[in-house]
Amino acid sequence: MDHMKLRHRDEMFGCSKCATGIQPALAWSVEVLLQHLATQHRLNVSITEAISSYVDMPGNLHRINCKLCLPPYLLGSGGFWVGSDLQQNMGNIEKHFEQSHAMTDKSQVVSKLELACRGCDATFPYTQRGEWLQHIKKNHEKLNRSSVVTLGPTTRCSYCGDNILVTENIRHVKEAHRHETFQCKACLEADPACFPYHDTVKEMLQHMVMKHGDQFSSYYDHIVYPTTLYGSICSGSKCGEAGMVTAFDAATIGKHLRQHCPNEVGLFFCRCCDRIKEKFKSLEDVKSHIAQKHKSMLKWKAVNGNS
Numbered sequence: 028m029d030h031m032k033l034r035h036r037d038e039m040f041g042c043s044k045c046a047t048g049i050q051p052a053l054a055w056s057v058e059v060l061l062q063h064l065a066t067q068h069r070l071n072v073s074i075t076e077a078i079s080s081y082v083d084m085p086g087n088l089h090r091i092n093c094k095l096c097l098p099p100y101l102l103g104s105g106g107f108w109v110g111s112d113l114q115q116n117m118g119n120i121e122k123h124f125e126q127s128h129a130m131t132d133k134s135q136v137v138s139k140l141e142l143a144c145r146g147c148d149a150t151f152p153y154t155q156r157g158e159w160l161q162h163i164k165k166n167h168e169k170l171n172r173s174s175v176v177t178l179g180p181t182t183r184c185s186y187c188g189d190n191i192l193v194t195e196n197i198r199h200v201k202e203a204h205r206h207e208t209f210q211c212k213a214c215l216e217a218d219p220a221c222f223p224y225h226d227t228v229k230e231m232l233q234h235m236v237m238k239h240g241d242q243f244s245s246y247y248d249h250i251v252y253p254t255t256l257y258g259s260i261c262s263g264s265k266c267g268e269a270g271m272v273t274a275f276d277a278a279t280i281g282k283h284l285r286q287h288c289p290n291e292v293g294l295f296f297c298r299c300c301d302r303i304k305e306k307f308k309s310l311e312d313v314k315s316h317i318a319q320k321h322k323s324m325l326k327w328k329a330v331n332g333n334s
Contacts, residue, residue: 031055038109041083044068055102055109056145057082058221073202084146088163091116092141092150095128097238099214099221109145111160147194162194185226186275188283200224206333207275209298210251213239226258226275227298228324247324252332256298256324257313260306263291277310299324 031039032053040060042052045067052067054060057078064070064081072081089111096106105123108116120140124130130139142151142159151159181190186204200208201222208224209231215221223238225231228250235246243249259280260266261273266288273293274280280293294306295313299321307313317325 028053037086039085041085042068043081043083046083074198078146087111088145089159090143090145091120092143093120093123093127094139094141095124097234098223099218101218107143111163113156144194147192148197149194185273186279188273188279188286197222204275207253207255209253211235211238212249212251212331213242215251229301247327248331250327250331252324252328253298254333256317256321256328257295257307257310258298259293259295260303261288261291262294263288266291297321 036053039053039055040057041054042060042063044064045051052060052063054063057074060082061072061074061077064072064077068081070077070081078084087110089109091108091110091113092100093106100107105127108119110116121131121133121136124136124139128139130136137153140153142153142156143149144159144163146163149162151162180193182193182196183189184191184196184199184204186200186207191199201224205222205224208226209228210225211223211231211234213235214223223234225234231250232246235243235249239246239249253275255275257275259274259277261280261283266273273283275298277293284291284293292308294308295310296303296306297313297316297320299317305316307316
């Protein structure tokens with residue numbers, strides 16, 4: 028920590044409430060500072076509110092991720108690099124790919140790089156290096172985001188239906204809908220700031236296999252289960268053709284129907300099945316299916332789930 032304060036202070040996030048103190052709080056990610064704000068200042072705030080009011084932003088918000096190394100990205104564990112100068116980092120990047128993934132072809136290496144922003148959820152492929160640099164310059168050029176008007180494309184949140192900035196989507200799900208997602212317990216225990224979430228069991232198991240290999244005899248006992256094991260879709264042809272999942276609870280599908288498809292109905296599907304094999308007409312039907320076909324899943328959910 029002393030080394031980081033001396034050599035890398037400009038690359039770290041700081042607590043504005045401690046900035047004038049003898050030992051100002053510093054962290055390599057804004058999520059880590061949330062724990063400090065909660066324990067030291069009794070401020071249980073969201074990430075968005077923390078960045079707006081209590082966090083001093085670092086001068087460098089550029090991060091390069093190895094897409095073959097899944098989150099959590101722990102400081103010192105490899106798999107990511109801080110900095111905008113790709114050429115300066117390329118030696119370390121190539122060494123990582125050779126040692127960790129037996130990959131030496133540079134064209135393959137760069138295709139597996141993800142250019143990320145430490146100030147939000149925006150990510151870019153290697154081919155969009157210019158857009159990556161422009162994004163950070165345009166959206167995060169000042170120290171605190173409270174003085175910056177953040178604009179950009181929006182996306183519909185499949186959990187509540189609200190339009191959310193694309194760059195804030197993951198953060199929005201983490202803050203507002205974490206109890207509605209499947210999460211990896213192993214990653215959460217390694218780094219509480221990490222948010223390894225998925226919508227279905229199949230997607231979560233793919234993460235477990237890729238990230239944790241043969242670490243566990245049973246993956247199911249190392250998953251945090253959502254409040255509901257079903258999802259819902261709109262019966263409308265336009266929504267159906269788009270493969271649009273409109274909700275993971277009954278209230279949100281109802282809101283969608285009232286606002287956009289008043290002549291349609293909500294259909295339900297099982298999030299425990301490999302894919303949407305069957306569409307159920309009522310909550311009772313899908314709950315009955317889960318009770319009959321996924322008894323073991325209900326037992327794991329009773330131990331590791333959100334109520």
